[in-house]
Amino acid sequence: MDENEAFEYVKRTLKNEKITPFHLDELDIVKSIESCINCGLCINHCPVVASVGLDRFSGPRSIAVELSRSSPEFWATIDKIYLCTGCGTCREVCPKNVNIPEIVNIVRANIFEHRRDLVPKGLMLVKEIIDKHERAFEPWEDPAEKIESRDMRLERLNLPFVPDVVKENAKVLFYPGCQAEERAQEVREAAKVILDYFDVDFTLLDEFQCCSLPSHLMGDAKTARDLASKLKKKVKKLGVKKVVTTCAGCTSNLTDLSERDNWGIPAYHLLEFLVNEIGFNRLANALKNPDIETEVHVSVHDPCHLIRHTSRQVMDHALNILRIMPGVRVSESIAHDSCCGGGGMVSYHSPDVANAVVQENLEALEKTGAERLVTPCPLCTAQLENNLFKSGSSIEVDDLTVFIAQRLAKKE
């Protein structure tokens, strides 16, 4: 038996033993877990532990020192491993930079591969939709209805309509993400309004597809990698210089993919793009729409995928943009950076957990006295809006992209 044959033989054995070798790009994550010193600091900061208790969700430390080391019996972790919302708080407070949110996805991937029967049904339903439509939500059956819904949203928000553009060699690819593509269409439209306002040479994808984050989060590694390589081809073919998105999850995931798969094309959130490419001077001049209500008292929610998976600096940009808006008063909620519960696909199978996590945000928001909440992520917007509505709160929620687009003055 030569070396290659031996290698193949061992690989087969691994398969029988239900062991999946790590990808090379996962090794840093796996190694970071070895640095865990078992201190338990993360437990005191985990929003899921805080909301449902250590007995229901054993917490980040247990993921680092127990659940992630359960190979090959990863399936035994299913009652805990799917409850992580992936907010990244544990990694941020960890003195050793242990990459717990990512090891969760690796464990989930193992369960998905070897014990798909144990993957929560709610996640498998999403997988079906992704497999069929390459996006995380069922598309509209009737395209005309989709347009009608879009126009109603534009009218309600008093936003102009900027037609879709698809062309090669534009500077910027605007990537709305599944939520804004199918559901929160106003975010997609608002972003186009903003890009058009500042004369940005942008394009959309010819045919929209998911960035692969939902597949990655549910452990469907194969679909995630397939989607990622398809997306790379589409982006490369368009010949753009940058990808700009309005979704927090897409921001962190596209950044990852761009680096991992050598796109050579960086991905940014629209906020980063506005601050770095447009600049505060132009923004300050633009954000003077005299038609919009004069005084508004807002509070801000920081999406986990921006602050803890990308950089806290992004939300500084958001606050600085809000500060230059005339008539906008910002009150900080003490839970501004606390996970809304909408992450990690938890709401698809354990909505009780997701909704327990968001309670912290709701209570803190009521205390600010703000009449409106803004956040630069359509998923956080939906999660917070639903829960505020259910709790009988009068606080309205706006995606920050929409909030900005509404405040643009007439173009000169």
Added chain:
Amino acid sequence: MDIEADLVVIGGGMAGLVAGTIAAEAGLNVVVIRKGQSATAYSSGAVDVIGYLPLASDPFSSPEEGLFALSRLYPLHPYSVIGYDESIQPEKILDVIVERTRDTVSWLKAHLEGTLAPVKGKFDSNIHPITILGTTKPTCLIQKTMDSGDLNERDDSVLLFVGISGYADFNSSAAAQTYLEDRVVSGSSPQKVAHCVLQVMPFGKPYNISSIELARHLDHAGSIEPIAEQLKKHIEQVGATHIAFPPIMGIRNAMKNKLKLEEMTGTTVFELLGFPPSIPGQRLQKSLETIFVKAGGKLLLGHEAISYTRDGALLKSITAKSPRREIKIDAKAFLLATGKYIGGGISGNKNGLRETLFDIMPVTGDYHSALDIVPSRSTSTLSISPVGQPIQSCGLSVDPRFRPVTEEGLEWAENLFAAGAILAGYNYAVEKSGLGVAATSGFNAAKNAIELIKEVA
């Protein structure tokens, strides 16, 4: 995404946040970057200044006494360094050390008032609060929730240790027994001691309960009254005058809960000092962050300093890395407060130690190079001994202005200062001096940095 600042502080524990706040209050534009929480968040939440002289078994009665002894015997101890200013006459050095440390303690006490972690305690005497093991330790400042009132002054005091069913971090019966034995050994007047277990179920289950669940549960309105009702029965049984709780009395409402319990039961209620990572430590960390931000500082969480640029004798910028972005931060001065082995300021392997960001030569407690020491020879086989672990005394050597120095004894850069656990020459575990050294060195290093920045301007 680049930022400019007057002062960049690398590390957001006690040393970094005190330094950052001092500089921000002086009107400077300060950025503190932090990659994770560390020793301050781990701490019991009490602030030790100096408890013991290494090798001694009797604690100092006051920080002042400790500093006098320490600065005579250990002239390179971080506390001693604060007295080495060219302008200070030799006979005044001791007084200056005591004064500057006292100033730091007063500053800290005043700033923590009104936060989640208000403290009490005097520079003129050490306090000996009880830990969850039932032992006591010397410290300078305790959080007000840890105040046991007249427990030791009264002859008729009866101390009741309160455990919580299903909360494994605290065993009230073992703590009561150790406390009693400790008092007999130390010759203090014996006290009547009792213990009990209460049922508190944040999520309806009497098992597998963590500190944070209890603390957060007690933050909610209406959660403390049922506990008081359960307590009353036990208090009546043993005639308890003082009630010792594990450190879980709340994050935001701990003090309110203490007062409410006292009012409802007619006793003195206090928190014991806990193991890392404790809830009072979390309160202290959060409070220091709040103070810094209120002073106008910018706290950049989740960013790790990974590289730097320098221009001759000056450090020009550092690059801070978050999970998916890098930011270059230019500044006039920099302060290194990255901690030691836990914080990651110093790392080591079988070949020796190194400082992780600038690669400045670390030294041992005897001020020899620690670049190629064998860590196993700097550790003691006894895990707890009066000598402690010599490797804990390794770190950076600094000049009188708290600037790290190179092998030649010259400052590594004119505008780089260091404070906190990254400093060599002290062993916090033995001395019980951790947060005190961090605060005092942060306080004084920041003053030097401010001076430098204002000179340049």
